[in-house]
Amino acid sequence: MIRQLWFDLLEALHLAEEVAVGEHVPHGAQDAPQPWLVLDVNTGGLWFTPHDAPRPRSRRLSVVHADGPVPRQEWPLYRRSLTEPDPDGANVLQQLRDAASDGRRWLVLDASIPPRLHTLAAYETDTAPARATWIPAYLTIGGLGPYPGQIARGYQHSGAPVARFEPQTVVRIAVDSDARAARDPERPADLLVLRDYGNGLEAFLMRAAGAVRDLDYGQPAATTPVGMKPIHVDGDGWYPIVDNRWRATQVRPPMIRSSGTDEHLTNPPVFGSHAPGGARCTVCGASGYDIAYQELPSTAGYGTDTSIWCRICGSSVSFAEEVGWATRRAVWPPTLTVPGDAFPMDGGPR
Numbered sequence: 001m002i003r004q005l006w007f008d009l010l011e012a013l014h015l016a017e018e019v020a021v022g023e024h025v026p027h028g029a030q031d032a033p034q035p036w037l038v039l040d041v042n043t044g045g046l047w048f049t050p051h052d053a054p055r056p057r058s059r060r061l062s063v064v065h066a067d068g069p070v071p072r073q074e075w076p077l078y079r080r081s082l083t084e085p086d087p088d089g090a091n092v093l094q095q096l097r098d099a100a101s102d103g104r105r106w107l108v109l110d111a112s113i114p115p116r117l118h119t120l121a122a123y124e125t126d127t128a129p130a131r132a133t134w135i136p137a138y139l140t141i142g143g144l145g146p147y148p149g150q151i152a153r154g155y156q157h158s159g160a161p162v163a164r165f166e167p168q169t170v171v172r173i174a175v176d177s178d179a180r181a182a183r184d185p186e187r188p189a190d191l192l193v194l195r196d197y198g199n200g201l202e203a204f205l206m207r208a209a210g211a212v213r214d215l216d217y218g219q220p221a222a223t224t225p226v227g228m229k230p231i232h233v234d235g236d237g238w239y240p241i242v243d244n245r246w247r248a249t250q251v252r253p254p255m256i257r258s259s260g261t262d263e264h265l266t267n268p269p270v271f272g273s274h275a276p277g278g279a280r281c282t283v284c285g286a287s288g289y290d291i292a293y294q295e296l297p298s299t300a301g302y303g304t305d306t307s308i309w310c311r312i313c314g315s316s317v318s319f320a321e322e323v324g325w326a327t328r329r330a331v332w333p334p335t336l337t338v339p340g341d342a343f344p345m346d347g348g349p350r
């Protein structure tokens with residue numbers, strides 16, 4: 001196994017952009033610094049510096065996840081120009097921006113020979129670390145829901161988001177799992193079971209065998225638990241549910257739609273444009289790389305269809321040659337009373 005060092009891509013980009021602009025150099029000037037990325041494989045530190053400067057010009061970024069064997073011998077510093085075009089004409093800085101625009105969260109160095117720098121969307125784990133960023137989401141869990149919850153930014157377990165729920169939502173999930181089992185008592189059931197001893201809610205995931213119907217009396221026999229797994233409340237008082245039988249799926253929030261020929265028919269606008277670094281979602285407050293853009297040749301056969309949407313709440317404004325402007329404003333923040341239409345959220349506009 002190769003040693004892998006995982007850094008926060010957005011933090012790294014922020015530092016790189018600061019060095020790229022330079023402290024006293026006007027933006028776009030010819031003598032703007034050509035920043036380099038420098039990475040210490042031994043200590044897990046990352047910083048940026050102009051190519052002729054020996055010392056770090058940026059703050060030093062610490063590794064978030066370091067996997068694989070610790071190197072036995074001292075590694076030389078890994079150095080990479082951010083702005084020198086590679087044979088394809090792309091430079092690393094632009095590649096990092098594009099990766100962030102695509103929703104990727106991690107800058108990863110494989111300490112192979114030669115080392116390989118790349119970006120990834122999610123780190124695989126069943127337990128989000130304490131410093132994880134939790135963002136609100138509408139989620140189905142184990143085929144039930146949707147419910148309001150939170151997902152750990154940049155983490156996944158077997159391809160599913162790492163999700164957690166508030167106590168009152170856990171109670172609702174327990175009731176819903178009971179109701180599902182009652183509708184089909186002969187089949188094995190996945191239940192969320194609660195115990196409250198007065199000093200806090202204890203929750204368990206339980207797999208119950210299907211009831212065997214008593215032939216003489218027509219009554220189902222008692223269900224037998226075949227497995228129980230406790231859910232441990234986290235430091236914020238939320239219940240993380242990460243289990244292969246209880247996969248979480250992020251679904252699109254209910255949307256308030258409006259459409260017309262003029263973007264400004266919708267008021268207030270979904271996206272304000274006064275945030276540093278671009279648009280800001282007025283529904284959930286997201287900005288920066290959480291606001292995504294897409295331009296596609298129009299299905300009308302001429303012109304261009306465009307969309308701008310929010311990766312956090314899914315609100316969007318789109319223009320299609322054939323239908324004009326359409327605005328979708330998410331019902332936000334997620335609440336326990338969720339209207340019925342739930343669709344898998346693929347990150348794109350609808």
Ligand SMILES: [Zn+2]
Pocket residue numbers: 281282283284285286310311312313314315
């Ligand atoms: Zn939003």
